[in-house]
Amino acid sequence: MVKKTxxxxxxxxxxxxxxxxxxxxxxxxxxxxxxAATVAAKAKPSTPVTRIVKSKNGEYxxxxxxxxxxxxxxxxxxxxxxxxxxxxxxxxxxDLERHETGKRWIPFYxxxxxxxxxxxxxxxxxxxxxxxxxxxGGGNELIRITVDPKGTCQRG
Numbered sequence: 704m705v706k707k708t709x710x711x712x713x714x715x716x717x718x719x720x721x722x723x724x725x726x727x728x729x730x731x732x733x734x735x736x737x738x739a740a741t742v743a744a745k746a747k748p749s750t751p752v753t754r755i756v757k758s759k760n761g762e763y764x765x766x767x768x769x770x771x772x773x774x775x776x777x778x779x780x781x782x783x784x785x786x787x788x789x790x791x792x793x794x795x796x797x798d799l800e801r802h803e804t805g806k807r808w809i810p811f812y813x814x815x816x817x818x819x820x821x822x823x824x825x826x827x828x829x830x831x832x833x834x835x836x837x838x839x840g841g842g843n844e845l846i847r848i849t850v851d852p853k854g855t856c857q858r859g
Contacts, residue, residue, distance in 0.1 A: 751850065758783030758844070769828065769850030776827050777848055786820070786832055786843040796822035801834055815841035821856075829856035 751769035758765055758781075765782030772778065776793035790796075799822045807817040818834030820843065828851035835842030849856040 756782045758846075763846075765846045765848075767848045767850075768856075771827075771848070771850050775850075776824060777830075777850055780830070780845065780848055782845055782848070784845045786845075789830065789845060793824070796830070797825045798823040807837055812837070815844070816846075818842065823854055823856070825854055826852050828852065828854070 754767045755764050756767055757763075760783055762783075767782070771780075779792055780789060784792075799820060801818060801820050803818050804816060806812050806814065813836055815833045815836055817837045820832040820834040822830050822832070824830070829847075829849040830845055831847035831849070833842040833844050833846055
């Protein structure tokens with residue numbers, strides 16, 4: 704019985720020493736600055752800037768991905784606007800897609816974000832709205848503005 708305990712203690716001690724050595728190696732490698740070329744290769748300059756913005760009523764946060772041009776339709780929009788407001792302001796979208804979110808499968812979730820509605824405006828980008836609850840009610844509030852004149856923000 705004593706030998707098994709001693710052997711187990713020895714194995715645990717060796718494993719802990721190995722982990723400590725590996726952690727020290729990782730920390731020293733992390734403190735060594737990477738060459739500038741490596742850092743530049745990892746950065747993606749074409750990735751648009753994402754800003755978190757409060758909705759116009761201040762109840763939740765939305766996203767603006769990219770920067771709309773000063774004279775673009777999207778420059779007139781605010782997070783939290785209703786679909787009808789947006790359509791009246793900048794016109795009807797060129798295409799739309801509705802899909803369920805993971806919240807659809809949460810038991811007793813009655814919020815307005817169980818579905819999403821994504822609309823495409825050619826030459827501008829995409830807008831994402833809450834699509835309503837599992838029963839189809841509620842929703843249609845703007846939660847994301849994606850500035851993408853190429854229109855690649857819409858999934859297949």
